[in-house]
Amino acid sequence: MTKISIETKIKAIEEYCTTASSLLGIARKYGIAKLDFQICVGIYARFGKEKLLNPPTVTGDFRLNLVKWKQQNLASIPETCIHFGFRSSGSVYQWERQYNEHGAPALLKLRPGRKSKHDLKSRERDSTFKETESTSPKRELILKDSTRRLKKIGSLEKASKQELAQVIYDLKAKYRLKDLIEALPISMSTYQYWQAKFEHPDEAEEELKSVIKGLFEYFEGDYGVRRLSAQVRDYYRIISRPLPNHKRIYRLMREMGLKCTKYSKRRRKYDSSKGPLGKKAKNVIRRRFMSNRKYQKMVCDITELKAKDGSKVYLEIIKDLATNQILTWEIETHPTLEFSLKPLHKLIDLLPHTGYQLTLHTDQGWQYQHRAWRVLLKHGRIRQSMSHRATCLDNAACETVFSKLKAEIKPDTDYANQEDLIQAIKDWIDYYNHRRIQTKLGNLTPLQYEARLAA
Known part of the structure; x- marks a missing residue:
């Protein structure tokens, strides 16, 4: 050239x-x-x-x-x-x-001028010979220090590039940068990228982190990535800022250790099938839980919660499958027949004239096989549907509400008595209908979705 x-x-x-x-x-x-x-x-x-x-x-x-x-x-x-x-x-x-x-x-x-090939080869040979004598113990020390700093992860192989770069950044004052790069599975260019991130953090990303953390704490850890992403994007839409990607939100939540763990615990289940047998109905719903008309398909079930003093509380709800709204509910201290009939009485009182068939689905609990339940359904012109024996998935649309309730309130044994537990359940039902968004409803609450359905 x-x-x-x-x-x-x-x-x-x-x-x-x-x-x-x-x-x-x-x-x-x-x-x-x-x-x-x-x-x-x-x-x-x-x-x-x-x-x-x-x-x-x-x-x-x-x-x-x-x-x-x-x-x-x-x-x-x-x-x-x-x-x-x-x-x-x-x-x-x-x-x-x-x-x-x-x-x-x-x-x-470094001296000015170009080195001859002979000098370069001899210097490389000498340096590699010296390094082989001293690198192995130094490498072991670096690996020990790095593993100690990554004890939560367990091993270097599971660590991300960012975590490895953070280790190098912390150990740079103790070891040479070259030795750290050679000992750990990360390249120099990758480390320099993360070094720039550590020394000059992105202000927009720091602001996004504070928004994510604030909303996560506001909803008391009930929201996972999907629902929290919707809330964060709504906030940025209100302040007329570019909407962050859900993958970015997920990455930042993982970095900050924000994770909804309330649904990972196993909880006691109430069995209402033990009792006097009555007449069973066919499974009309057959797990087809979708509907675009309010009151067309409804589900009903009972659950049990236990306070710290050993006293029990029973909750029965009737849920609409079009809006996912809890239409009527009742709380009592004993699962009597009168208790189970109260939500149905309330439902019949508020039912408008629809002009189409209404169906109420339950499990095979003794209350729902009772003659009084069937008579009341006939009075309200509601068709009865029942799950198969010992098949909870047939009534999964109602079971999921109880799962959310028990996960999102404090453990029921944290409440001192029945009164405190009943008040917590009432507050959660109000929260569920009015403020708790659902991804299946397009990140709307049940009442907001009902208003859109009626429009």
Whole structure:
């Protein structure tokens, strides 16, 4: 490749400044590499012609100051060359690489001029021989320190690149950067990327973290990634800001250790099948829980909760499958027949004239096989449907409400007596209908979805 004199480059720069030609066009005309010409134009604009004719003297301190300035300001190679009036972009790249691998002494001891191939091979041979003697114990120490810092993860293989970079960033004062990079499964470029993130955090991301944490605490840890993402995006929509991606929200929640764990615990279940047998109905719903008309399909069930003093509370609900709204409910201290009939009485009182068939689905509990239940259904012109024996999935649409209730309130044994537990259940039912969004309803509450359905 033909070497282009500095006089030719200055001539090309002056032509670029006085004509309307593009930078790339002038560079091609004179056969100058685009990056070199861009650097020369920047130096000419910043310092004038004299800096190109008289470049700075290269010393160990000059190299070290140049590399430190580049890394502290996160500058590119052309920006660094223009700032120091130095034309050789290749030298800047080599100096930074040596600084990252061997530290500041490598730049201070570096001599000007090119090394012969024989000298380079002999030096590499000597350095590898010395390192084989001392690297193994140092490597073991690095691995021990790293594993100690990653004890929550368990092993280096499971650690993410960010976590490895954080370990290197913390241990950099104790070990050489080169030894850390060689001992841990991470490349230098990946570490430099995360180092820049640690030293210059993104303000927008920090703000997003605070919003996520605030909303997670506001909903008392009840919302997982999907529902919390909807709330975060709604907040950013209100303040007219770009909406964050759900994958970004999930990543930040994982980094902050925010996770909804309330649904991972097993809880006691109430069995209402023990009792006097009556007449059983067919399974009309057959797990087809979808509906676009209110009151067309409804489900009903009873659950049991136990306070700290051993007293029990029984809750029965009737839920609409079109809006997922809890239509009527009743709480008592004993699961009597009168207790189970109260929500049905309330439902019949509020039912409007619909003009289509209404169906109420239950399990095979003794209350729902009783003659009084069947008579009341006939009075309200409601068709009866029952699950198969010992098949909870046939009434899963109602069971899921009880699962949410027991997960999102405190453990029932944390409530001192029946009164406290009953008040907590009432508050949660109000929260469920009015404020708790559901992804199946398009991130709306049951009452909001009902209003949209009626519109």
